[in-house]
Amino acid sequence: MKFFLLTLVAGAIGAGQHNLEAARAAEKAGQYEAALPLIEQALASTDLTAPQRADALILRAQAEKALGRDEAALADYGRAVAADPKSADALIARGVYHDEKGEYDAALTDLDAAVALAPGDEYAHFDRAVALSHKLRLADAVAEFGKAVALNPDDADARLQRGIALLLGNDLDGAIADFSRAIAIAPDTPEGWYQRGYARRLKGDYAAAIGDQDQAIRLRPDYGDALLDRGVDKLRLGRLDDALPDYDAAVRLSPEDPTPYAERGLLYAAKGDAAAALANYDTALKLRPADAATLQLRGRAHAQQKDWAAALADYDAAAKADPADPYTPLYRGEALAAKGDGAAAVAAFGEALKLNPDFHDALVGRGQALGDLGRHDEALADLTAALKLEPRDDITLVDRGLVNDAKGDHAAAVADYSAALKLDPANPVTWLNRAVAWAGLGKLDKALADYGQAIRLGPDDPLAWRDRALARAAKGDAKGALDDLAAAIRLAPTEAVAYLNRGSLRLAAGDLDGAVADFSDAVRLEPDNADAWVDRGLAWQRKGEWARSVDDFSEAIHRRGQFAAAHLHRAWSRRELRQPDLAIVDYDTALRIDPRLGEALDGRGEARIEAGDIAGAVADFDAAIALNAKDSQAFVDRAQARARLGQPQGALQDLTTALGLSPDYAYGYAMRGAVYRELGDYAHAIADYDRAVKMRPKASDYRVWRGLAQSYKGDQSAALADFNAAIALKADNAEAYADRASVQMGRGAFDAALADYAVALRLSPNDAGSYFGRGATYFVMGAYDKAGQDFDRALELDPSQSYAVLWRRLSHDRGAPADPQVLARQAGAVDLAAWPGPMIGFFLGRVPETDAVGAAAKAEAKDARGESCEASFYLGEDRLNKGQGDAARPLFQAAVKACPSAFFEAAAAKAELKRMGK
Numbered sequence: 081m082k083f084f085l086l087t088l089v090a091g092a093i094g095a096g097q098h099n100l101e102a103a104r105a106a107e108k109a110g111q112y113e114a115a116l117p118l119i120e121q122a123l124a125s126t127d128l129t130a131p132q133r134a135d136a137l138i139l140r141a142q143a144e145k146a147l148g149r150d151e152a153a154l155a156d157y158g159r160a161v162a163a164d165p166k167s168a169d170a171l172i173a174r175g176v177y178h179d180e181k182g183e184y185d186a187a188l189t190d191l192d193a194a195v196a197l198a199p200g201d202e203y204a205h206f207d208r209a210v211a212l213s214h215k216l217r218l219a220d221a222v223a224e225f226g227k228a229v230a231l232n233p234d235d236a237d238a239r240l241q242r243g244i245a246l247l248l249g250n251d252l253d254g255a256i257a258d259f260s261r262a263i264a265i266a267p268d269t270p271e272g273w274y275q276r277g278y279a280r281r282l283k284g285d286y287a288a289a290i291g292d293q294d295q296a297i298r299l300r301p302d303y304g305d306a307l308l309d310r311g312v313d314k315l316r317l318g319r320l321d322d323a324l325p326d327y328d329a330a331v332r333l334s335p336e337d338p339t340p341y342a343e344r345g346l347l348y349a350a351k352g353d354a355a356a357a358l359a360n361y362d363t364a365l366k367l368r369p370a371d372a373a374t375l376q377l378r379g380r381a382h383a384q385q386k387d388w389a390a391a392l393a394d395y396d397a398a399a400k401a402d403p404a405d406p407y408t409p410l411y412r413g414e415a416l417a418a419k420g421d422g423a424a425a426v427a428a429f430g431e432a433l434k435l436n437p438d439f440h441d442a443l444v445g446r447g448q449a450l451g452d453l454g455r456h457d458e459a460l461a462d463l464t465a466a467l468k469l470e471p472r473d474d475i476t477l478v479d480r481g482l483v484n485d486a487k488g489d490h491a492a493a494v495a496d497y498s499a500a501l502k503l504d505p506a507n508p509v510t511w512l513n514r515a516v517a518w519a520g521l522g523k524l525d526k527a528l529a530d531y532g533q534a535i536r537l538g539p540d541d542p543l544a545w546r547d548r549a550l551a552r553a554a555k556g557d558a559k560g561a562l563d564d565l566a567a568a569i570r571l572a573p574t575e576a577v578a579y580l581n582r583g584s585l586r587l588a589a590g591d592l593d594g595a596v597a598d599f600s601d602a603v604r605l606e607p608d609n610a611d612a613w614v615d616r617g618l619a620w621q622r623k624g625e626w627a628r629s630v631d632d633f634s635e636a637i638h639r640r641g642q643f644a645a646a647h648l649h650r651a652w653s654r655r656e657l658r659q660p661d662l663a664i665v666d667y668d669t670a671l672r673i674d675p676r677l678g679e680a681l682d683g684r685g686e687a688r689i690e691a692g693d694i695a696g697a698v699a700d701f702d703a704a705i706a707l708n709a710k711d712s713q714a715f716v717d718r719a720q721a722r723a724r725l726g727q728p729q730g731a732l733q734d735l736t737t738a739l740g741l742s743p744d745y746a747y748g749y750a751m752r753g754a755v756y757r758e759l760g761d762y763a764h765a766i767a768d769y770d771r772a773v774k775m776r777p778k779a780s781d782y783r784v785w786r787g788l789a790q791s792y793k794g795d796q797s798a799a800l801a802d803f804n805a806a807i808a809l810k811a812d813n814a815e816a817y818a819d820r821a822s823v824q825m826g827r828g829a830f831d832a833a834l835a836d837y838a839v840a841l842r843l844s845p846n847d848a849g850s851y852f853g854r855g856a857t858y859f860v861m862g863a864y865d866k867a868g869q870d871f872d873r874a875l876e877l878d879p880s881q882s883y884a885v886l887w888r889r890l891s892h893d894r895g896a897p898a899d900p901q902v903l904a905r906q907a908g909a910v911d912l913a914a915w916p917g918p919m920i921g922f923f924l925g926r927v928p929e930t931d932a933v934g935a936a937a938k939a940e941a942k943d944a945r946g947e948s949c950e951a952s953f954y955l956g957e958d959r960l961n962k963g964q965g966d967a968a969r970p971l972f973q974a975a976v977k978a979c980p981s982a983f984f985e986a987a988a989a990k991a992e993l994k995r996m997g998k
Contacts, residue, residue: 096125100136103143112143119143134164138173145177153177161190168198172207179211187211202231206238209245218249236266240275247279255279270299274306277313286313304333308340311347320351338364342374349381357381372402376411383415391415406435410442417449425449440469444476447483456487474503478510481517490520508538512547519551527551542572546581553585561585576606580615587619595619603635610640617649621656629653644673644680651683660691678704682714689721697721712742716751723755726942731755746775750782753789760946762793780810784819791823791982799823799982814844818853825857826981828990833857848878852887856984859891860991868896879909886916886954887984889923893961915939915947919954929955949978953985956992965996972996 103118119140122128128136141156157174164170175190191208198204209224225242229235243258259276266272277292293310296303311326327347330340345360361378365371379394395412398405413428429446432439447462463480467473481496497514504510515530531548538544549564562585568578583598599616606612617632633650637643651666667684670677685700701718704711715738719731735752739745753768769786776782787802803820806813821836837854844850855870871888874881885906892898912921918935921927927935936951956971972989979986 094125094127096122096128096136097132098122099125100128100132100139103136103139107139107143107146112146115143116140130164131167134160134167134170137163138170141173141177150181166197168194168201168204171197172201172204175211176207179207179214182214184211184215188215200231202228202235202238205231206235206241210241213241213245213248216248218245221245222249222251234265236262236269236272239265240269240272243275243279247275247282252279252283256283268299270296270303270306273299274303274309277306278309281309281313281316286316289313290317302333304330304337304340307333308343312343315347315350320347323347336367338367338371338374341367342371342377345374345377345381349377349384354381354385370397370401372398372405372408375401376408379411379415383411383418386418388415388419404435406432406439406442408432409435410439410445413442413445413449417445417452422449422453426453438469440466440473440476443469444479447476448479451479451483451486454486456483459483460487472503474500474507474510477503478507478513481513485513485517485520488520490517493517494521506537508534508536508541508544511537512541512544515551516547519547519554524551524555528555540571542568542575542578545571546578549581549585558585558589574605576602576609576612579605580612583615583619587615587622592619592623596623608639610636610643610646613639614643614646614649617646617653621649621653624656626653626656630657642673644670644677647673648677648680648683651680651687655687655690658690660687663687664691676707678707678711678714681707682711682717685714685717685721689717689724694721694724698725710741712738712745712748715741716745716748719751719755723758728755728759744775746772746779746782749775750785754785757785757789757792760792762789765789766793778809780806780813780816783809784813784816787816787823788819788982791819791826792980794980796823796827796981812843814840814847814850817843818847818850821850821857822853822982822984825853825860825984826987828987830857830861846877848874848881848884851877852881852884853984855884855891856887856988859887859894860984860988862991862995864891864894864896867891868898872898872902875906875909879906880911882910882914882916882920885910886920886923889920890954890957893957916950916954919951922954923958946979946983949975949983950985952978953989956989960992960996969993969996 099118099122103115103122106112106115106118119136122136123133137156137160141153141160144150144153144156154174154177157170157177160167160170161174171190171194175187175194178184178187178190188208188211191204191211194201194204195208205224205228209221209228212218212221212224222242222245225238225245228238229242232238239258239262243255243262246255246258256276256279259272259279262269262272263276273292273296277289277296280286280289280292290310290313293306293313296306297310300306307326308330311323311330314320314323314326324347327340327344331344334340341360341364345357345364348354348357348360358378358381361374361381364374365378368374375394375398379391379398382388382391382394392412392415395408395415398408402408409428409431413425413432416422416425416428426446426449429442429449432442433446436442443462443466447459447466450456450459450462460480460483463476463483466476467480470476477496477500481493481500484490484493484496494514494517497510497517500507500510501514511530511534515527515534518524518527518530528548528551531544531551534541534544535548545564545568549561549568552564553561562582565578565582565585569582572578579598579602583595583602586592586598587595596616596619599612599619602609602612603616613632613636617629617636620626620629620632630650630653633646633653636646637650640646647666647670651663651670654660654663654666664684664687667680667687670680671684674680681700681704685697685704688694688697688700698718698721701714701721704714705718708714715734719734719738722728722730722734732752732755735748735755739748739752742748749768749772753765753772756762756765756768766786766789769782769789772782773779773786783802783806787799787806790796790802791799800820800823803816803823806816807820810816817836817840821833821840824830824833824836834854834857837850837857840850841847841854851870851874855867855874858864858867858870868888868891871884871891874884875888888898888906889903892903907920907924910920911917912926915935918927918932922929922932933951933955936947939947952971953975956968956975959965959968959971972993975985975989976993979989981987
């Protein structure tokens, strides 16, 4: 406080005055006990005037106050006022006493009176201004300090104090002007430099603030506040190591003051040394246990370490220490949001807003938490309210953009990001977010432009490179996408996501080895990422490495547990490994996880077909159709099963329904063509194949299947053209070579047929059908030993080939002998009830000829596949083997006439007739 003892007016000095001067000198030397008897003697004399007596009483009150005798001091101040009611000094002295005691109203009563008595007294205005400052009547205080300054413009103390009042009123420029004037008047006063440095820090001019604190410390090396503030300024400039000695010095100077410890904790937190930060906060709280601000700081440090329990405990203590502070529930909400407890975070932010409804940060925090919970409309309401409070807050605009994007309102998101970029065009994250929103609107060129800007501003952000890669891939720029992902990997070689993205691109481009390498890196970096294991499993599938894919899908299931998609993928691989029973187990599990998974029902039905459970397959397809009556694949699959059950009309109905649902489903037309072909309706079959080929002109298989229908129809030229086209499209299509061979054989081009069978068997060495076809060709050529060998091989590969059993017996009869037990075993492996089983039974002597012929007619009536013409050939062979050539000839002639030219029986019948001379 600014209070000066007034010197006496010069004049004659009596005993009382002499003692008064001696007491004044004693107090000036700090000898308060010695001063008191001198003052008593002065007051006991009769030579003091009323003003002098008031001065003596003031002097005694000052001594008593210094000695801790507050009641006596207050009484003497009162006596001084009574001794000279017109003494401004007495009122000022008592007013300063009240102010120091925190009795601001009483202080102002005295100081108001002093100003009224002595309006030209600088000190009355000064001390009144101080009291007004303590009452936080800052505008009045500034005005009162102004009066003191007007009375004495060179009073550095008045300038300094007015600067402090202006500072408290947030008039930083005015405060700096006053501090600068105070420094000019009294440059050796450290307080002026300190206060100006503090004001400059509040303006964000940290370098200038550090310069001022340097001067304050130069003048007063033990100035703890200046050292602490200089450390804070250095921290704000990122000069962390340079700041630490200042914090340490502040702690050494005031080891019992908790503030330097708390501030040093902030420095260590900024340095990333959480343990040191917590140690400093702990010390500060030992010195001041219930300090809410320090508890908040410690809570935030615990939250940075993800020690949520400790953080929340600190926030609980802070709320207890200061229940009215809205920052405590704000920080609690931030911790809960980071912990992933969005609902609790929303409640905490709500508590902060109850304490301060206009709390911008709490509105933003709650908006973000609501957005994370998918409560988009509520989130937008909070973020919009926050922007009304701070319209130029670009970060909150970005937050609102994120919520709009998540809601699917990409246009609104673009508007928010654009507004944020007007406020801060140098923020790469905002450019990145707007790029994502443009991509959501399908405006890839705009997205790519924004990604480019984000990368220019933040070239070290791998996310920008990764996201631009996705946009480039969507534009068809695979090379650019791969280049971007390579850059992302260089920037963040330990993050799996870029490897996953690049692996997916490589997989789509057919770079299977590259895809496997990338997915392998991903699982190495994130072994608990079940999706990465699935991705690599899919790549193994594309490579045909089914066992490896099973291993990866199994690992994905181990990592995640309830993972229906991984079971579906593993089921497919197990089917390719000829493990339909294991595949069915996977489909069962997938359906337990998600009973409405139609894809699993379809897959299980297909696996049941492979396992021979056709009825069970139909039941699955029925269930898939009941689940989704628009599942065209389920109708196609059920059609296949019905065809296997001998229900071609049901199969046709299903395929027609499937094509009604999916008119562009080329495979559906091909399947229906196959059913028509099996029914002998070659015209409809070819019409369906034509549509399939038109839709998929590069599909080699469709050409093969149409060629078969053309061949059965008797148009071998058209058939040959289709097989040639199929081979041109896919040179490794073994079926095309085998089917072309059958046409070549029917035309008598045996060498060409054998050459095609050789290629087919090289491409598919375990194909029983190609061995049978080549065996039939050798038979027609009369090479019965070779024929018998091929039929034997066909039956080793597929014992259910009943035609191979029959032709092996014919080869045996024509000079390619076989062990009777082998022949019997071969016959025992086939169904003798289904055609041509009855004809095998006839050759075995178990079925009468009439029954065998009747079985052929019955089968042909059902499916029109030419069984009767086949029977004619086989009966002709029976007659020929018995030496009944005349009886055999008409049977062979009937077979040639009735059988399609591509039938092996037709070609063999022609050969037999030729060998017989006709």
